[in-house]
Amino acid sequence: SRSLRDFITNSTELKHNGEENAFARRHHDQYTKCPKDVDMRRSMIYVQVSPNFFCDIRTLAKELLSHKKKTKIKIIHLVRNPFSMAISNFNYHSAYPVIEPWVMTAQPCAEEKFFGVQSYPELLLPTFLEQQDVMGGVGLDNPLMYPEDFKALSERCHALYQNSFNRAGSEKWNYYNHLRHLDPTQGLELATIQMCSSGINGGDLLRMANNIIKLRQLQTLERQIHLQQHTLPTFSNESKRKVQVLTMSMDNFIRRPKESTIQFLEFISLGNNNGVLLSVEEKEEIATRYEE
Numbered sequence: 001s002r003s004l005r006d007f008i009t010n011s012t013e014l015k016h017n018g019e020e021n022a023f024a025r026r027h028h029d030q031y032t033k034c035p036k037d038v039d040m041r042r043s044m045i046y047v048q049v050s051p052n053f054f055c056d057i058r059t060l061a062k063e064l065l066s067h068k069k070k071t072k073i074k075i076i077h078l079v080r081n082p083f084s085m086a087i088s089n090f091n092y093h094s095a096y097p098v099i100e101p102w103v104m105t106a107q108p109c110a111e112e113k114f115f116g117v118q119s120y121p122e123l124l125l126p127t128f129l130e131q132q133d134v135m136g137g138v139g140l141d142n143p144l145m146y147p148e149d150f151k152a153l154s155e156r157c158h159a160l161y162q163n164s165f166n167r168a169g170s171e172k173w174n175y176y177n178h179l180r181h182l183d184p185t186q187g188l189e190l191a192t193i194q195m196c197s198s199g200i201n202g203g204d205l206l207r208m209a210n211n212i213i214k215l216r217q218l219q220t221l222e223r224q225i226h227l228q229q230h231t232l233p234t235f236s237n238e239s240k241r242k243v244q245v246l247t248m249s250m251d252n253f254i255r256r257p258k259e260s261t262i263q264f265l266e267f268i269s270l271g272n273n274n275g276v277l278l279s280v281e282e283k284e285e286i287a288t289r290y291e292e
Helices: 002-011 057-064 082-093 120-129 147-160 175-181 184-197 204-228 232-236 250-255 257-269 280-291
Strands: 073-079 243-249
Touching: 002 257, 002 280, 057 204, 073 204, 073 250, 073 257, 082 175, 082 184, 082 204, 120 147, 120 204, 147 184, 175 184, 184 204, 204 243, 243 250, 243 257, 250 257, 257 280
Parallel strands: 073 243
Antiparallel strands: none
16 A cells, blocks of 8 residues: 555655554554544545444544545545455464564454453444444344454453463464464464454454445435435535545455556546546556556
């Protein structure tokens, strides 16, 4: 995403903020449960890793549109197939030599709490238990996860981690040792649990699911407001929406970089009165160069 951002800003008049993230990743305000210090300015491209969207949907909309000169926001949400994401995560963090030192000290089964009081399941479950479908219906019959699911993840984690009954001598292993020396299936299982339940130092798999739902709810909220105000034709015109979201698969980006880049460029050009309106030929040229 950063390389694409840099490529786009070097190829057009659009600018980026020069930072790795717009705000702190995997962090939020203790009281609003929205990301802290959101200050994304007009006509700028930002890259954000692992945002915590745990707040009320109206509060989230307000925060994202908070800058006084900004009336709209376009969000390109890059997501991954959770299965390939889990396998990639395991292969990367079990590699020798160590790529990221935190795997030597991580405690995958520890109950992490934001601000000492907010557990990761408590932050996720309101979204997972009362999610909205595309048409705005609330309270689906099959929530994404139940509280019992998080309990089961914790129990399975303790059965795999530093448990001599599972593997002799493993009570002295660190997290990295487990990924290296457990049966590969068990190592994958442990790494995936860490991606689901460690909210402060991991948890990105369930964070991704949470954010997909939250961004969909943002669009549903705007539609409902237009419906109440009898201005639905305005919402039907995508370029006039205050919050525009494009969810793109990173797997598709890797397999089909040119087609994905064109889709990216078409989205950022839609109704763009402040940046650059790119012609079909310009989009084709930029996408071809990016693919190369």
